Amino acid sequence: MRKEELDPFFYPKAIAVIGASREENKPGHVIFRILLENRRKGILKAAVYGVNPKADTILGEKVYKSVSELPPGVDLGVVVVPARFVPSVLEEMGRKGIRAAIVISAGFSEVGRKDLEEELAETARKHGIRVLGPNCIGVFSPWSGVDTVFLPYHKTLSDGRKVLSTPRPGKGHVALLSQSGAVGTAALDYMAGEGIGLSHFVSFGNKVDVDEAELIEYLEDDEATRVILLYIENVKEGRRFVEAASKTSLKKPVIALKAGRTEAGSRAAASHTAAVAGVDAIYEAAFRRSGVIRAYDLQELFDYAKAFVKQPPPPGPRVGIITDGGGAGVMATDMAELSGLKVPELKGGAREELERLKKKGVFPEFSQLGNPVDLTGSATTEMFVEALKVLISSDEVDGIVVLALHQVPGIPDPVDLARRIGEIAESSRKPVLAVDTGWSEAAVLERRVFEELGVPAYPIPERAVKALAALYRYGVYLSKRGVFEEYVENFMEWRASKK
């Protein structure tokens, strides 16, 4: 992988939309419009040109009759012409010296036209053009303003209401690589709603050239990216994938959602992408060997992403749980044990310190301090703060889950609670994750403030615990490779630099 070759996909200097269209709902129109808008808003620095043999202007912009007429300097072509014209477009691009193509067009191997796909690949190779796609959605990079997601932000319902339909997540540090375009856009919608910031979204479709392995390699050195998410149904070359993932995962977590786990799912995948999904156990082993953390559905994928981008892995499996709801503590404990973590009964210095505070009247008379630290319904914000301080400085736990159900009377201001917990967690090398259950304004606000301060927050206990367990598995891998300390050091430095 030569970095310069892939740079134009993410940080282009000038973009040509080949197949820019006047028809409002066509991909060639939507892409051209969004890129022009991003340029007008100053989000996109690259120049934007349209190519359409039958038009003089589109959206008030002059368009070019052919690729050869384009001004010099174009380094990225977004190809949105019917499949049969794609090879000749690439030919023209090659002659013009444009060395990166996002081929949006469908109608290749996914519909049995292997021949056309081979012709495309051949032409690209001849000219040294790097290709994303075909049959893909391309790239959305909030940092550079590249956006080839050809689905408009809004839809207008038949009653006239205009509703947000395909939102784009804001700037962030999570990259999302998706083999499926539909899963990709659905995932963007999900991510935007969960408030997870994006570095780059890449839909690579039939991956005739650039594939997941090369993208992972590229993102290893991408400044904007801290965590790499992957949705795949198959891997083209297992060995290359393992090589790339093994190398990258020492520096940045790679989290994969691999669909087609079962026989029937694998059959469905084959009819979807004409790809053999292969035996799941082989993927499982490959992921394990290369330090790739596996998620089993979209919810896990993004729950883990939040945790990994905000918190370091714990040095061990021991979780401390602080709660004002005994039942929530029990559920968290169950899930911890079921997912490979431990909830040790506190016996040493931490327990002594907690008991001392209880005697002083800091904790309620009937609080249970053995772990879970159950502050009961009489809990106050202050108690959460004190308990967290003790657990953070204790050598009896490696990570902490704070279950701060906002309903209790002693938390008059859930935002204030989140802020105070967040401020303490900020400097902790032990991961701290939080939970508040429900969808009331108070719950949503509490979780949002937690996340603004770097504490990933979840609406049910089990999701937080599973995310911590995934962090722990990653830490175990890093330790085996002898880079745990180095990773944590780098992570803490990076996190501090983002404040």
Next chain:
Amino acid sequence: MRKEELDPFFYPKAIAVIGASREENKPGHVIFRILLENRRKGILKAAVYGVNPKADTILGEKVYKSVSELPPGVDLGVVVVPARFVPSVLEEMGRKGIRAAIVISAGFSEVGRKDLEEELAETARKHGIRVLGPNCIGVFSPWSGVDTVFLPYHKTLSDGRKVLSTPRPGKGHVALLSQSGAVGTAALDYMAGEGIGLSHFVSFGNKVDVDEAELIEYLEDDEATRVILLYIENVKEGRRFVEAASKTSLKKPVIALKAGRTEAGSRAAASHTAAVAGVDAIYEAAFRRSGVIRAYDLQELFDYAKAFVKQPPPPGPRVGIITDGGGAGVMATDMAELSGLKVPELKGGAREELERLKKKGVFPEFSQLGNPVDLTGSATTEMFVEALKVLISSDEVDGIVVLALHQVPGIPDPVDLARRIGEIAESSRKPVLAVDTGWSEAAVLERRVFEELGVPAYPIPERAVKALAALYRYGVYLSKRGVFEEYVENFMEWRASKK
């Protein structure tokens, strides 16, 4: 269980709040205030009286010095006095002829005061008083307006913002029985946000008298209740529980979330409720025997509740999947197979009919009709409608999951799509569940309209599939007991009557 004995908890004629308080944040104040408000709004038909020896009026209402001074006709006492006074309050209630008590007060066995709890139980038995609690939150019944949840709806943040904090779900047909008060209120918040309507919420705390078994029996004949949810950490009398659940589950689904599954979780439960959680396998077996469907976290509990209250169980394990996102179809297929369902390749009449429609140009050229029925990104609302009709009338599938990702251009109006799918599903005896991924306005609206029309809708494919698998397990149980047809008949009739 004598029904009349428990009626006053849910449908009282006159309520006395014993320990009504002037201090704004005290439970005795919040409960009194909310009951008075519900009465003023006409939601609560029962009369409401306060008892406080030291006050003449509270909130502008005359209060009584003692229980004995109360007017006649009170059939429910809500007891909010310090623990040590509870036995004497029950004594007074007994003499006054009040035969139902919700004891909110804490400070009994959960803090080691078994003696006080025994005294309470003894007094209640002597007078034939039925007791909910102690150490509980009591009852919230949106249908009758009873509400002893002593947490105010709103909190006022330190910056002056008033935010919704403990919302109450609206009227509906799902009952929630919770051993834990905190889990209960957190669950109410969750339920309200998910738009799941409630029949009754009961927090039964230390269950010195009325327990989960008796409540299940009671709700079997409750008109408002169609599905019973249970959060428990232990069961007092296994045999009675199995008897009650076995009987009720033939008529209404009982879904249980039992915490304390692991050894550590069990230890946590013991310190929470002083209850021995017991070996999980015993619970698992008891649930199985009595037809209780098990959920493993709050998300599953409510995902299942939605499905069970809106859809009948499928007659078999075969799922038909319709999608416009191939990847979503693959993920749904995986989860179906992993959770005991089947995704058979369509080969008979359904396939023929689908292929015929494709030839007619109703489906896209490259659609895959084998199951998942993948309509591809070229899908339109019309195609979903046509595919659903074929699957509903086919004998090759028993239940249907519609994955209608709203982003594609061919769904200009996701609300219209949901409405059309919902209208077809309405009369189907096969369960239909839906998915649209994400949190954009379009996704949220599409799911809401689906649910208004009786199709449970989820934000990721796996959650819908797991809910269908739970419905299937319930159907298998009903078949074994020979009441499948009868249940479905009753359910369909009930559902139709609710339109």
